[in-house]
Amino acid sequence: MYKLLLCLRYLRTRWIALASIISVTLGVATMIVVNSVMSGFTNEMMVRLRGSFSDLMFESTGLEGFPDPDFHMAKLREICKDRTIGMTPTVHVPAMFAFQVNGQWINRQIVLVGIDENTAATASDMSQQTLHPKNRQQLSFNLHEGNYDVYDRNAPDQTQKRVDLETAGWGYRRLWGARFKHMEKLRAEQAAQQRAIEGQSGPMDPFARANPGLAAAPSDANPMNGEAAAPRDPFNPQGAPVNVFDPEKEQHTGIIVGKELVYHDGMKRFMAIPGDDVKISFPTAGQPPKISSDNFTVVDIHESKMSGHDSNFVFMPLRRLQEMRGMIDPTTGIGRVNAIQIRLRDDVDINALRAELAAAFPKAFYKIDTWQDKVGPLLAAVSMEKSVLNILLFLIIAVAGFGILAIFFMIVVEKTKDIGILKALGASRRGVLGIFLGYGLSLGIVGSGMGLLLGLVFVWNLNTIRDWLEYFTQQKVFDPSIYYFYKIPTIIEPFTVCWIVGGALLIAVMASILPAIRASNLHPVQALRYE
Amino acid sequence: MNETTIAPPAVRPAAPRDAQRVPAPHLRFGQGPAMSTATPPEPTTSPAANPRESAITNTIQLQARGLCKSYYKAKLEIPVLRGVDLDLRAGEFLAIIGQSGSGKSTLLHLLGTLDQPDAGEVHFWDHRIDKLPARARDRLRNEEFGMIFQFYHLLPELSAVENVLMPLMIRHSWFSFRLHKKKYEARAKELLDLVGLGHRLKHKPREMSGGEMQRTAIARALISQPQVLLADEPTGNLDAETGAEILELLRKLNHEQKLSMIMVTHDQNLAAKADRIVSLAAGKVVSK
Numbered sequence: 001m002y003k004l005l006l007c008l009r010y011l012r013t014r015w016i017a018l019a020s021i022i023s024v025t026l027g028v029a030t031m032i033v034v035n036s037v038m039s040g041f042t043n044e045m046m047v048r049l050r051g052s053f054s055d056l057m058f059e060s061t062g063l064e065g066f067p068d069p070d071f072h073m074a075k076l077r078e079i080c081k082d083r084t085i086g087m088t089p090t091v092h093v094p095a096m097f098a099f100q101v102n103g104q105w106i107n108r109q110i111v112l113v114g115i116d117e118n119t120a121a122t123a124s125d126m127s128q129q130t131l132h133p134k135n136r137q138q139l140s141f142n143l144h145e146g147n148y149d150v151y152d153r154n155a156p157d158q159t160q161k162r163v164d165l166e167t168a169g170w171g172y173r174r175l176w177g178a179r180f181k182h183m184e185k186l187r188a189e190q191a192a193q194q195r196a197i198e199g200q201s202g203p204m205d206p207f208a209r210a211n212p213g214l215a216a217a218p219s220d221a222n223p224m225n226g227e228a229a230a231p232r233d234p235f236n237p238q239g240a241p242v243n244v245f246d247p248e249k250e251q252h253t254g255i256i257v258g259k260e261l262v263y264h265d266g267m268k269r270f271m272a273i274p275g276d277d278v279k280i281s282f283p284t285a286g287q288p289p290k291i292s293s294d295n296f297t298v299v300d301i302h303e304s305k306m307s308g309h310d311s312n313f314v315f316m317p318l319r320r321l322q323e324m325r326g327m328i329d330p331t332t333g334i335g336r337v338n339a340i341q342i343r344l345r346d347d348v349d350i351n352a353l354r355a356e357l358a359a360a361f362p363k364a365f366y367k368i369d370t371w372q373d374k375v376g377p378l379l380a381a382v383s384m385e386k387s388v389l390n391i392l393l394f395l396i397i398a399v400a401g402f403g404i405l406a407i408f409f410m411i412v413v414e415k416t417k418d419i420g421i422l423k424a425l426g427a428s429r430r431g432v433l434g435i436f437l438g439y440g441l442s443l444g445i446v447g448s449g450m451g452l453l454l455g456l457v458f459v460w461n462l463n464t465i466r467d468w469l470e471y472f473t474q475q476k477v478f479d480p481s482i483y484y485f486y487k488i489p490t491i492i493e494p495f496t497v498c499w500i501v502g503g504a505l506l507i508a509v510m511a512s513i514l515p516a517i518r519a520s521n522l523h524p525v526q527a528l529r530y531e
Numbered sequence: 532m533n534e535t536t537i538a539p540p541a542v543r544p545a546a547p548r549d550a551q552r553v554p555a556p557h558l559r560f561g562q563g564p565a566m567s568t569a570t571p572p573e574p575t576t577s578p579a580a581n582p583r584e585s586a587i588t589n590t591i592q593l594q595a596r597g598l599c600k601s602y603y604k605a606k607l608e609i610p611v612l613r614g615v616d617l618d619l620r621a622g623e624f625l626a627i628i629g630q631s632g633s634g635k636s637t638l639l640h641l642l643g644t645l646d647q648p649d650a651g652e653v654h655f656w657d658h659r660i661d662k663l664p665a666r667a668r669d670r671l672r673n674e675e676f677g678m679i680f681q682f683y684h685l686l687p688e689l690s691a692v693e694n695v696l697m698p699l700m701i702r703h704s705w706f707s708f709r710l711h712k713k714k715y716e717a718r719a720k721e722l723l724d725l726v727g728l729g730h731r732l733k734h735k736p737r738e739m740s741g742g743e744m745q746r747t748a749i750a751r752a753l754i755s756q757p758q759v760l761l762a763d764e765p766t767g768n769l770d771a772e773t774g775a776e777i778l779e780l781l782r783k784l785n786h787e788q789k790l791s792m793i794m795v796t797h798d799q800n801l802a803a804k805a806d807r808i809v810s811l812a813a814g815k816v817v818s819k
Contacts (some may be wrong), residue, residue, distance in 0.1 A: 002697060002700035002701050004688075004705060005689070005693065005700065006688070009688040009689065010688065013688055417684070418686055418687070420684075421684045421685075421686060421699070422697075423645075423669075424643075424645055424672065424678055424680075424684070424688075425672065425673060425678075425697055425698050425700060425701055425751075426667055426669045426670060426671075426672040426673025426674070426702070427673075427701050428665070428669045428700050429665065429671065431701065523646075524645050524646075525640050525645050525646045528645075528680070528684065
């Protein structure tokens with residue numbers, strides 16, 4: 001009884017001891033905050049990565065891919081049985097992406113992905129990351145009339161309007177097409193005028209003047225030149241109506257581009273929006289691969305918030321890519337693919353399944369990766385960072401333990417006489433030991449309790465605190481353009497919190513063992529004489 | 532506590548041990564028979580002249596035989612007690628008088644089992660108590676001896692009532708103390724009333740005067756209803772008037788509650804109020 005009473009009394013009256021546990025408090029609070037933020041960060045990243053990558057990637061080792069995806073998918077289903085939710089065949093090829101801004105050509109290196117509109121949504125979250133609501137329901141590579149998301153759906157405050165996207169879609173394309181056609185018409189008129197002048201006084205171009213036969217040839221080959229060139233077309237001698245591409249009414253093959261490819265961070269503008277035409281060059285399927293290029297129309301923008309993804313991937317219809325690359329078997333009409341993406345049920349052990357699949361398919365031709373393999377180094381780095389931080393911060397608490405030890409020795413010296421009194425009144429050695437161990441424990445409880453509270457409050461209000469810091473320092477403390485987190489993500493794991501608090505308590509008790517033993521060994525007579 | 536651990540080693544092997552066993556759980560040494568061989572010395576004051584005569588009995592309660600104790604200062608042996616014999620009869624008020632350094636406080640500590648002698652024996656009733664295991668001596672101090680010190684020795688963090696209750700808190704577990712908290716607190720208040728401090732129950736020691744602190748210490752010594760009160764210069768730190776009041780209080784307790792008492796002092800006048808005086812000089816009893 002007296003142990004408890006004295007512990008509580010000492011706790012209330014010895015403020016110096018409370019000072020010694022402030023480091024325990026801070027250590028516990030810091031550990032809780034760091035662990036919560038790291039867990040939240042890892043989790044957020046895993047969710048995004050997993051959504052973007054699908055769970056399992058079944059790939060061919062070569063760019064030309066493997067034939068008959070349906071056969072492979074049937075075989076995969078046979079092994080996976082009910083463990084899959086969906087799978088979709090894809091073709092991945094490296095490619096060059098080119099588009100024109102203000103008359104300037106911009107080139108980007110990309111991965112061109114052919115996906116099947118109908119099954120893509122079953123195997124990855126890619127369709128959920130597009131900016132048109134209809135595409136999120138059912139993916140399509142046809143340009144929409146308009147109504148693209150003007151605000152970032154994931155941003156907490158819908159204030160930053162993306163003005164460029166307001167007009168995106170067919171409306172924009174019609175305006176753009178009309179202007180394009182007008183420009184072409186002007187150019188044709190100008191060329192006709194020039195020809196008329198040249199007819200009178202010979203070509204003004206010195207090169208053309210020297211070779212009068214060559215000067216006329218390019219203008220004849222120009223399909224925009226209209227009727228003047230048509231009759232001379234050697235492939236169309238009858239003069240049948242030529243199918244001229246009309247950008248006001250038609251689109252090229254649709255593509256969905258990653259946001260970072262077309263977004264200019266400095267100007268906060270989109271350099272290409274749905275409705276624009278771009279050019280992509282990609283290798284064909286033959287050996288050695290040859291370069292082929294074609295026109296495409298941007299039909300949507302893909303925003304996964306993973307900068308690696310958004311600055312790399314361009315999606316297009318699988319069948320068109322197979323046609324363009326020559327991956328279709330002319331006799332059967334079945335296209336080759338070079339990857340199958342598989343989405344699994346949440347409770348499936350991915351690594352076990354990968355091992356099963358690896359055993360079933362020859363390693364020389366197929367590569368089977370989980371999404372974690374794809375982002376392995378990143379996740380390993382984060383988890384190592386977390387453990388190193390934990391060790392360092394726990395050392396802080398251990399240092400605090402030595403502070404407690406020192407203060408406790410002082411308190412035992414200060415309380416020598418009281419210990420003598422208690423012993424004279426019949427308190428046993430064990431009782432005195434209990435008082436000081438209990439005191440250490442209660443200091444630990446107070447210290448880590450305050451730390452727990454401080455840590456939790458800090459974590460719960462982390463984003464408000466960040467806002468204040470940004471307001472006072474006028475600096476971006478947590479820049480969303482690096483990780484695209486508008487909020488600092490946090491997850492409080494009860495197990496980790498218990499572990500931290502338990503460790504701090506243990507250290508406090510361990511630090512009080514030596515002083516407590518010293519107190520219990522004091523001789524009552526000498527302790528009573530102590531002045 | 533198991534009684535076999537308390538049972539002291541036999542002083543006289545012939546003594547019928549089993550008959551003296553005290554029923555557990557409370558160690559009540561007083562129920563044992565008195566030592567047959569001990570011959571109580573005659574009281575110095577005439578029984579007829581002393582009104583408190585009725586308190587004194589002829590049974591010897593606490594007995595010291597040939598106590599020796601030395602302290603060591605840097606390997607130098609300083610003998611403090613050199614063979615002290617002392618008897619305290621039940622109900623007697625004994626004063627030990629001597630100059631500073633004569634060993635009177637050390638003797639009191641040995642009698643109260645706070646310290647252990649180098650040689651010699653201490654008997655309480657007819658149990659030898661100086662060689663008891665530590666826990667048994669702790670229990671003896673807690674239940675059978677009340678101690679009062681020159682510097683009061685109250686715990687500064689606790690109020691008067693809490694200080695008085697401390698021996699009971701030490702004796703009982705948290706649960707059993709809570710169970711009887713009302714009863715114990717009432718007893719503590721009663722005792723504080725008895726020593727004249729009924730109005731200062733909630734005061735901390737630093738808010739009290741020396742006399743009040745000593746009264747609190749006396750109440751604390753009485754709370755576990757001890758058989759012997761050991762007082763180490765109880766008035767040494769008080770002015771003459773307050774000291775006289777404290778002594779009067781002790782005499783009253785001795786008389787009314789038949790409490791045996793040993794008081795250590797260097798003041799002849801105070802010692803004169805006791806039933807019997809033992810003089811100590813250079814570690815030996817010089818007169819009785």
